[in-house]
Amino acid sequence: MRAVKNLLVLYTGGTIGMLQTPQGLAPAGGFEARMREHLQQLADAPLLTWRLHELTPLIDSANMQQGNWLAMREAIVEAVERDGHDGILLLHGTDTLAYTAAALSFLLLGLPVPVLLTGSMLPAGAPDSDAWDNLCGALRLMATGIDNGVQLYFHGQLLHGARASKLRSEAFDAFATLPRERDGQRVETIPACLDYRQPCQPVNLMVLPVFPGLQVGHLRGLLASGVQGLLLECYGSGTGPSDDQDLLDALHDARQGGVLIAAISQCPEGAVHFDTYAAGSRLRDTGLVSAGGMTREAALGKMFALLGTGLDVQAAEHWFALDLCGERAQ
Template identity: 50%
Template sequence: MTNVVPVTGPVLILYTGGTLGMELGANGWAPAVGFEQRIQQAQTTWPQAQSLPAWRYATIDPPIDSANMTQQLWLSMRDVIVQAAEQGCSGVVVLHGTDTLAYSAAALSFLLGGLGVPVVLTGSMRPAVQPDTDAWANVFGALSAITSCAAGVFVYFHQRLLRGTQVSKWHSEADDAFRAVRHDGAETITGHVPLALNFQVQRQPVSLAVVPFYPGFQANALQSIVDTGVQGLILECYGTGTGPTEDAELLAVLHRAIARGVAVVGISQCPVGSVLPGQYAAGSLLVQAGMLPSGSMTREAALAKLFALLGAGITAQKLPDYWLTDFCGELA
């Protein structure tokens, strides 16, 4: 990789919870505190321990199962990471549950634009307390990887380093649980960072909804979501960006939502490929109704980008100026 950020200060390990730090309780596995001591103990027997960078530790209190991740926690993580960089940390390793790790990696990619340090998220498929855990290979692998990372946000998992805006969880059980499903890998992106995506910009949580099309989808289902006051809609379209556009009421709902200032974008349900709405009439009609196509963006990247832009005050009317510009690898 190019543009490697030299390690001149300690790396921050930010523990948010997740499987790797869980203990078995009365209701099943749940996140536990005290993970710093476990890392220190495990490092004493790790074969490549001497090559790991110095680190210090912080935690989100209380640690969570990542199924409970929220936009507000993304903003809190952003604050901790920015503070660490300002205090001289050369990078940050975020320990995170796997269920929403890809969402958080995408969100931090857009929240930390221009920060200038590498951030690597990792987790595990089995708790660190289990003899066959994959936790330590991922934790110490991430610590090692950060010494040769460019600035930006990445996911390290099962010996793979993937760009944070290109990754999805593809398997619920395998150790190799994450893939860059629409991209080739963690290439360096040198895109311009607009003011709206600069790490210094303060953001607010945004009401968003992801709506998949399916045979039998009804317009009143979409209308009920719009009526909640949602600020942004991500339509999961078929193939290259098609939907049930013979339903005139569905198109009418989209027209009314967009007239009210709701941002509407479209992604593909397919794990590989891009939204090419001009290819079929059923896609062109969605664009004519006001849906913005999202190219090759994953669900995670589209949700995170919409959150970051709307949360920074970009209006639905201004969104087209930003949406199909590649800022941090989301369209690469």
């Protein structure tokens, strides 16, 4: 752990900096002036040098897309390698905050500085807002010392970037780390093909929950759209409709056609263990790879980073099954 001396605050939009418009709250620029004014009024303001960069266009995080993740990655790498910043504080909306934290955890593997994400449930300046508490708390962590890697700070909690999930839509303690099983073998050295300097491209991904009534036509129609990676949200320990041979054949054909298909558990406290039930084993035998106890956010972000670097399905499956940054193992 080390104190950050030259911080970049990367403002992407979100509730924390929103202002009221006739249509409702919307992202607004000029947040640096508001932030400096607030800090100047604090007797115990965090002591560190910082500058703020607005990533345009500012967005409500409900509009988050892969292109926004790649723009964040590019801005962060440029800030570190060109401008000499030794820490990044990313201000972000809460709707997709956990997804972005997970995606950046894999897009920035090996980056030698801490990246901390935060936001708020109410805009800065609103009565009883949590915005300044979250922002100042994050700044204090940076000023006193924080480990390298991607983390999320919210309501006094410091959470692993690839383990956090949003559990509540209104309460200030909206984010938590779910008690999901850790089962992966940790990679000792990040390979060059996954290093943060590696270019990444958008990927056609899809998340599909298993549910009573899922039909093979649904799956084949989805796969016909050119999906490169499919995250299948299974029941319990990784089960699904294993007596539907047409559905199993569709999964097998997709895997043979080069689609990465991974399974996670729908349960908030769960993990995939295909061999527990025959219904799980039959799914595994179609070519699914287990995400173990990873969250949806982590599994999707990892799939995006692996396939986005151009890895083929066999290589992507290999690295997906291993722990790259703490998403699968302690």
